[in-house]
Every structure is written in C-alpha cells, then in structure tokens.
Amino acid sequence: MILIKNGYVKTMAGDDIKNGQILIEGGVIKAVGMDIEVPDDVEIIDAKGCLVTPGLVEGHCHIGMWEEGIGFEGEDGNEDVEPITPQLRAIDAINPMDMAFQDALEGGVTTVVTGPGSANVIGGQFLAMKTFGKRVDNMVIKDPVAMKIAFGENPKRVYDEQHKSPVTRMAIAALLRETLFEALQYKEDLDASETDPDRRPDFDIKLDALIPVMRKEIPLKAHVHRADDIFTALRIAKEFELDITLEHCTEGHLIVDELAEEGKSCLVGPTLGSRAKYELRNISFDTPKILVSKGIKIAIITDAGVIPIQYLSMCAGLAVKAGLSEQEAWKAITINPAEIIGIADRVGSIEEGKDADIVIFKGNPLTDLGYETVMTMIEGQVVYKNSKTAY
Template sequence: MLIIKNATIHTMANENFQNGMVLIEDGKIISVGSNFEAPKTAQVIDAHGGFLMPGMIDAHCHVGMWENAMGFEGSDGNEAVDPVTPHLRAIDAINPVDKCFREALEAGITTVATGPGSANVIGGTFVTMKTHGRRIDDMIIDPCTAMKVAFGENPKRVYNSQKKSPSTRMATAAILREHLIKAKNYVEKQEKALENKEKAPEYDMKLEALAKVIRREIPLKAHAHRADDILTAVRISKEFNVEISLEHCTEGHLIADYLKEENLKAIIVGPTLSDRSKIELQNLTFETPSLLNKAGLKVAIMTDHPVIPLQYLPICAALAAREGMDEEEALRSITINAAKALSIDNKVGSIEPGKNADIVIYNGHPFDLRNKVKFVMINGQVIKNEL
C-alpha cells in the first residue's frame, strides 16, 4: 500500500484538492481527498505541493508502428498495396522497446491508442495500450480498439500513383460502402447459421474483422481533415448504423454546428503542432479544439506521433488553451476525454477510486513549459521519482 500526500490534485472528475492525498493498493486507486486516515504501514511519497493528475492519454498516434530513427526497416504502419486491409492488426507490428515509448512515459503519457496509417481506405485495427513494458501482450488494454478508415487526400495519392482505385473521393466512399455491405451480409448469414449451420458463410478474414464494426463492437476510426470529408464519414456511419470516431477533424470548427447535431462517439483533433503540408490542412489552427468545445462537443487532442513526438502532447493541449480552450477542459482533452473516446474511461483518465493508479506529478502547472514531470506511476508501479 502506498500513499501520495501534499499534492495539488486535479482529478479530471469535477473535483480538485489542495494539499490532497491519494491512496493506492494493488495497482488501483483506493481513496482520494484532502484528509483521510491512511494505514500506518503504507509507504509515503511526499509530492511537495506538486501538480498531480492522471497519466496522460494520446487517443491517436502511431508509436511503435514507425520506429524511432529508422526508415523502411521500422516502417510497419501502411500495407499500401491493397486499399482494403481490415484484417491487419496493430498488435502484430508494434515494437514495445522503441525508444519513443520510454520518452512518452517519462513525459507522463501512460496510455496510447496506436495503429495503422491512412494510406488505405480500410487500414486495420488500432490497439489501446500502456506505455510501460517489454512485451506487447502485457501492455495491452484493448487489442482491438477501432477499425481505421481514411478519407481525403491520402488514399487518393497512394493509389493514384499505382494507377489503381481509389483516385477520387467518390471511389474512397464507394470502396468503404462496398465492404461494409459485404460485412453486413456476412453478419446476417452468421446470424441465420445460429439456427441452421448449413447456412454459415465461408470464413473470410477481412469480413470477420469488419463484422465487429457492423455489430457495433468497435467504431470506425475515421481519418478526415477537410469539412466535406468529415461529413462524408458521418454520412456513411449513419447509413450503416455504425459508431464512428472522427480523427484529425482539422476543419471541424467550420461545421461545429452540424457536428453538434450528430451522436458521435468521439472527436479527436490534431496533429496541430505541424506545418500545413498538404491542401486539406490549409485551415489548420489551434482554435479548433476551443471552437468545437464551445459548440458543446467533447474533444480529445492527439499528436499523431511521429508527426508530433508523443512527449509533446501536453504542449499541444497548452497551445489549445492559449487559443481559447478552457484550461481545465484542455487538461481533460488529454486525460478523461481521450479515455472516453477510446471507451476505457472505466479504467483510466481520472483520479478516482477503482481506476488504474496511473499518476503524474509536475513541479508546477503542466501548461507552463518550464515545469517538468517529477513523478510517474503506471498500474501502481513507480516508474520515475524525482520528487
């Protein structure tokens, strides 16, 4: 048993504590508050007034898929020879000993969603994982978090260069629809086979992966920057009654009123700390999270690592706060909002009893770039302690 005392606690659960305490046992948070009795046998860590918050969460990156300081040998995020690869799984490509995991962990990022890139219309499944460990199987929270799909420039560029479809936005949408229809038919045949095994469809690895989307077991994780691509993604999700998480959402602020009308699983904004490297990024701005939030939408902020190095996630949130986002909401965008976007808010994202003891302590406010992470705990294990 361990207790952290003398902390300025931001729980991300609508209650903060000055001179607060957190009690931890068996990797879980047991109690949090200002004054409560702790067992005398508990190990004590003095935060010295430091800013204590939940471990930060990046809801969309590619860490371990494109390895640090490597070219082709460490590039395992896009199987860019077939625009439809739903059967690919990020868990089979991630290198957990990539240096970037350690850098992220020491900066206070304890959980990430990582997976395929956006070369393909359907790219494969993302995983949600902790950033500490040497074996991927021990780090996984959810091995199949979402199905990556992509709209806009990337699939067009990749397959136009190969003289293949899609080379237009029409084809991207048509290819996605075609395979969702196939998956829907596949699921219907499986359901009929529950009463008559002779009606069971022949096993299809791609359709089996997409069946999880049709059954609403996982959402589509939809890469879309431009406003029209965002709305196409929403349109298709409604046609097939599937859940969708909007990723990047660069021009989301231009259609915030329309997005407010939709029952979206999540809006994950970024990478914004980057240049306008292509046409669909011409309206890139750190005002996007603020404008979406002010329209009544819950926003998570992402790095898209390695586009932005993962350890700079809190800087992205700080810049969003500078451009008008409520400071506490900006903190939520890299903690509890990100956890909700990934459907893991029952485990991480806030300092509450029963949740994983993933805890970060700064020596000051995390949005002051002069301050540093002094303490990191993940699953109750102290990883870094410079208090």
C-alpha cells in the same frame, strides 16, 4: 501500499483537491481525499508543491508502428499494396522497445491508442495500451478499440502513384460502402447460422475482422481533415448505422453547427506543425475551443510520430493559449479520450477502483514551459523518475 500526499490533485472526476492524498494498493487507487486513514507501514511519496494528475491519454497515434530513428526497418503502419485491409492488427506490429514509449513516460503519457496509418481506405485495427512494458500482450487495455478508415488526400495519393483505384473521393467512398455491405451480409449469415448451420459462410478474414464494427462493439476511426470528407464519413456511418469517431477534424471549426447536430466525438490534431499538405490549409488551435463551445466532446492528439508523443501536453497548452479553458484542455488529454475510446473504467481520472496511473509535475505542463515531469506511475509502479528531483 503507497500514499501520495500534499500535492494539488486534479482528479478529473470532480473538484481539484488542494493538499490531496491518493492511496494505492495492488496497482489500483484505493482512496482519494484530504485525510485518508492509512496503515503505519505505507510508503510515502510527498508531492508538496507539485501538480498531481491522471496519466495522460493519447487518443490517436502510431507509436510502436513507425519506430523512432530506424527508417524502413521500423515502418510497419501502412500495408499500402491494396486499399482494403481490415484484417491487419496493430498488436502484430507494435514494438514496445520503440524509444517513443520512453518519451511518452517522460511526458506523463501512460495510455496510448495506436494503430495503422491512413494509406488505405480501411487500414486495420487500433488498440489501447499502457506505455510501459516489454511484451505488448501484457500492455494492452483493450484490443481492438476501433477500425481505421481514411478519406481524402492520403489514399488518393498512395493509389494514384500505383495507377490503380482509388484515385478519387468517389472511389474511396464506393470501396468502403462495398466492403461494409459485404461485411453486413457476412454478419447476417453468421447470425443466421446459429439456428441454420447451412447459412454459415466460408471464413473470410477481412469480413470477419469487421464483425465488431457491424455489431457496434467498436467504432470506425475515420481519418478526415477536410469538411467534405467529414460529411462523407458521417454519411456512410449513417447508411450502415455504425458508430464513428472523427480523427484530426482539421476543418471542424468551419462546420461546427453541423457537427454539434451529429453529436460525434472529435479527436483534434496534429495541430503543432506546418501546412504540409493541402488538407491542412485551415489548421488552427482555435478548433478545440470552437468545438467545445458547441458542446462537442473532444480529445487533443499528437498523431505521434507526426508530433512527438511527449508534446501532448504542449498541444493542449497551445489550445489554452487560443482560448480553450484550462480545465477543458486537461479533459481533452485525460478523461475525454478515455471515454471516447471506451476505457474510462480504468484510466483517465483519479478515482477509487481505477488503475493507479498517476503523474507528478513540477509546474503546470499546460501553462509553464519550464515544467518538469517529476514522476510517472503506471498501475502503482514508478516507471519514470526525474533524476533532477529529490523524489
């Protein structure tokens, strides 16, 4: 058993606890409070003067898919030779030895949602995983968690260079609709075959990969920067009655009233960067504040490796500087992405029964440039300890 005591605990499941205590047993949080009854032989971690938070959750990134410092040999996120590739699975490309996972631990990021890039109209399956381990199979929280789709500039550019479709937004939408219609038919035939074996379709790896989407077990994860692309993504999701999350949502602040009516979650970012392409001309750290003001659930993301994963808290801090409340910023990198992704039963807050993924900070990473990550814990195991601290 482990007891973390004397820290300022941000539970993200109610009020903060000054001089809080967290009891951990078997990798799980056993109790949280101010005066917990513990056995005499418990291991003590004294967090006096420190901030104790849930492990940070990155809701959209690509770490392990584009490995740090390697180049082509480590680039495994875009199979950009055909625009429809739902059969691709992130788990088959992620290298947990990628240096970005160590960066994540040093930044207090204990859970990431990672997967294919945005070259293709349908890119493949994302998964949610912990950031410590040697074998990705043992790090997975949920696989798959979403199906990546992409609109706008990226698939247009990739396939224009190859002189084949899609090179227009019309073609992107048409290809997506065609595939979803085929997947719907495939699903209907599969369902019917339970009572009528003659209806069983020939196996199709692409359409089979879309079955969890068609059954609304996982959402479409839509790469959308521009307002018009956001609306196209929503239009198609409605046509097929599918769940969807809006990724990047760069121009979300320009259409906030419409988005509030739609009630879909937005994963905002990467905002800490230049206007590297036309779709980013309206990029702003005001976006999180404006979306939250209308009741929209948001997560803040790095899109790592676009922005290094360890700067997730910095991105949240810059949103605070732009007017987002500090509490909403903490939610945007802990419990909100966990809820949006569908893994909040395990991560995102410090609550009894959840995984003991906990970070101890000296200083506040959202407001203090001089903060330090003292310790990062995943499932009760200390996976990073700052050599400059006494802990």
